[in-house]
Amino acid sequence: MQPFIDQIISECEILQGLPLWFSYLIFQLIFCGIIFVFVAVFAMLAGYAERRVAGRIQSRIGPNRVGPQGILQSLADGIKVFLKEDIIPTHADHILFRLAPYFIFIGMFLSFVAIPFSSQWVIADLDIGIFYLLAVESLVVIGIVMSGWASNNKWSLLGGMRSAAQIVSYEVPVALTILLVVMYSGTMSIQGIIMAQGAAPWNWNIFQTPFLFVAFFPLFMGSLAEGNRMPFDMPEAESELVSGYNTEYSGFRFVIFFFAEFSNLYLIGALATVLFFGGWQAGPLPDFVNGLLGIETPLSAAIVKNLVELCVFMFKSLCLVFIVIQLRWTLPRVRVDQLMNICWKYLVPVAFFNLVVMGIWMVVVPEYVTDIVALCMTACGVLLLGYFFYRVAWQLKNTKARLRFNPLS
Amino acid sequence: MTESNQPEKVFKTEEMVLNMGPQHPSTHGVLRFELTTDGEVMTKAVPDIGYLHRGIEKLAETVGYVGFMPYTDRIDYVSAMTANQGYAMAVEKLAGIEVTRRAELLRCTASELNRISSHLVGVGSFGLDMGASTPFVHALRERETINDLLESLCGARLTYNYVRIGGVSHDLPTGFIDKAMVFLNHFEPIVGELNRLLSDNKIFIERLANIGVISKEDAINYGLVGPNLRGSGVKFDVRRDEPYSVYPELDFNIPVGLGKAGTLGDCFDRYYVRVEEMRESAKIVRQCLLKLKDLPEGDIMGKVPRKIKPPKGEVLVKVESSRGEMAYWIVSDGSDNPLRLHCRTGSFTSMGIIEKLSRGMMIADLVALIGSFDIVAPEVDR
Secondary structure, three states, rough: OOHHHHHHHHHOOHHOOOOOHHHHHHHHHHHHHHHHHHHHHHHHHHHHHHHHHHHHHHOOOOOOOOOOOHHOOOHHHHHHHHOOOOOOOOOHHHHHHHHHHHHHHHHHHHHHHOOOOOOOOOOOOOOOOOHHHHHHHHHEEEEHHHHHHHOOOHHHHHHHHHHHHHHHHHHHHHHHHHHHHHHHHHOOOOOHHHHHHOOHHHHHHHHHHHHHHHHHHHHHHHHHHHOOOOOOOOOHHHHHOOHHHOOOOHHHHHHHHHHHHHHHHHHHHHHHHHHHOOOOOOOOOOHHHHHHHOOOHHHHHHHHHHHHHHHHHHHHHHHHHHHHHHHHHHOOOOHHHHHHHHHHHHHHHHHHHHHHHHHHHHHHHOOHHHHHHHHHHHHHHHHHHHHHHHHHHHHHHHHHOOOOOOOOO | HHHHHHHHOOOOOOOOEEEEEEHHHOOOOOOEEEEEOOOOOOEEEEHHHOOOOOHHHHHHHHHHHHHHHHHHHOOHHHHHHHHHHHHHHHHHHHOOOOOOHHHHHHHHHHHHHHHHHHHOOOOOHHHOOOHHHHHHHHHHHHHHHHHHHHHHHHHOOOOOEEOOHHHHOOOOOOHHHHHHHHHHHHHHHHHHHHHHHHOOOOHHHHOOOOOOOOHHHHHHHHOOOOHHHHOOOOOOHHHHHHHOOHHHHOOOOOOOOOOOOOOOHHHHHHHHHHHHHHHHHHHHHHHHHHHHHHHHOOOOOOOOOOOOOOOOEEEEEEEEEEEEEEEEEEEEOOOOEEEEEEEEOOOHHHOOOHHOOOOOEEEEHHHHHHHHOOOOOOHHHH
């Protein structure tokens, strides 16, 4: 972020009169505010999008009453929840009960500090960014266990316990996979990992070697499990635990859980994009857009460049978010012990194997072979994507509600 | 003894008693289970029934034979048509009332359509219990069409009160046969789609295989009926073995559990029997509609006396309801009210075996078990 702020300061005379630390502080606060607003808006829109997609998958319409095509539905729901009475159960542990949402909130928002939205727009490009991301995401599990325990509800407690076991277990394959990418890129900085990839699909990490491709799945499944998404939404398993750890929460405290859920949804997409899909890499696109708009000044050019990269990043991560949503509305839920089996019996060995073989590959296989493999893998990826679209189109065509009777006709 | 035993002494553990229901999404109504659990694993789950007891059987003693008909709808509101039919058949047998062939065919059509819709709810909500909400909505979409069809037949969508003592209330509306045929043509491939979406799903099968295994002997000893009994491989169906109405003329199979996913008699078998039964019921409806098409217009009510006063005696009539054998036992003292009426239902009988099966199960498995019995809570308590 610093180069970008420096650039703004050098262009703006008012800021040059102020002490440098003060300008930095102001700008960082502004960017934090933007992130906050982004997460809030994203949670709102993702909630709406999820319900619309779910509606289409389930051959119904979904919310379409509040605002044009129901786009304000989440806002209406949010206002409704805000107006609810804030209830703390009588025998709940008051302190922990109040404290738990903060942990979840902080854990979620700290993650956004290290998410690079474009080449310059990242709050803090830490040298150990990916490590930091793993660390702060674990903060959430403390909040969840805390809320489950403090609610004085056995079902919530079960939810909290499930969540602890699940998140702690699934961090292992996720960390191993991240380690693999770190090993391949040679850096722990998130920007560095993105920089090591390119804009074209055959430069993305996922298509580099078969092992990186396989490694994507432990990461994706692991982040689904850590984000409590279907098919791993054990902690809030609706039909088993009613609502899990957040059963006893209402009002604004509940909204925080809701925010955390949806910002986590975005984090799943963003993390996979950063590690495997080339992040914000846009190639010659920013220069092309700049040329198209005829922009001369360096600051405007930088802003446009970052905007284009932001759009690329958003597009990639939102595609993944869409897949996560689609998975949620298609699959049943696995059982707790099966969940652990999947993690420890399949994902962890696969991740380990990948790590080892990838290391050998990096030493043994010459570079031109890797390039050929990358091209072949990209072609396979395109075919896979084509098949995916074909299946979705087939389903959309064939599962429409075709019959409508008017009983009185 | 050795050191390995010491932690058990230091950390005292005790079992947790969990209260599941009466308000819980997977108990399918107002039903309560008392779970004794050790973490996620249960040592025992005891069903506690009676939250929905409305005294329907006692009501029969005051409202009279004709007046009781609407109450039968409420015994099993998901499959009201078969409950209607069972009661009507019992009174007809008691009072010696003949039913016309047209009425029998209409009853058969209606109750088989209702069986499809009931199984759609059962199968769909089972998916919901397993966490898959999409199949549920798809199943309800099909059920909606059946509701439309039955509404055009009798004016009601849930509690039909269509079957009357001695016949049925309405004849076929114009165009019903064609509409129903269109629906059946549409519906039969939908069962395949449902299988693709749910029954063939690896996660779904893994959740159900080898869970809640009921042996043939246990199924008979605990008095399970209908799909729950057939899921254990017992080929018993009242429609075939003690035929009533027009069923002897019809050609249909009795699907039984085959242990496709794992052990014979597990949750998946019970589930899959229902899926197969939907196909069979569609076949039956098709045959009934063809027979109705050929049948000339005629009476839909037999000769029924103005006041039904059956002679002294008692009668037991069984029908195959969607949830299995449904038996009506009526004792008449010669007056116009029954002296005693009892209704034995499928969901009630399946309550008994839950405690036995639940030992060592996980909480998520109990949800699967309850779902696989396709319990309708008002049918348990009446």
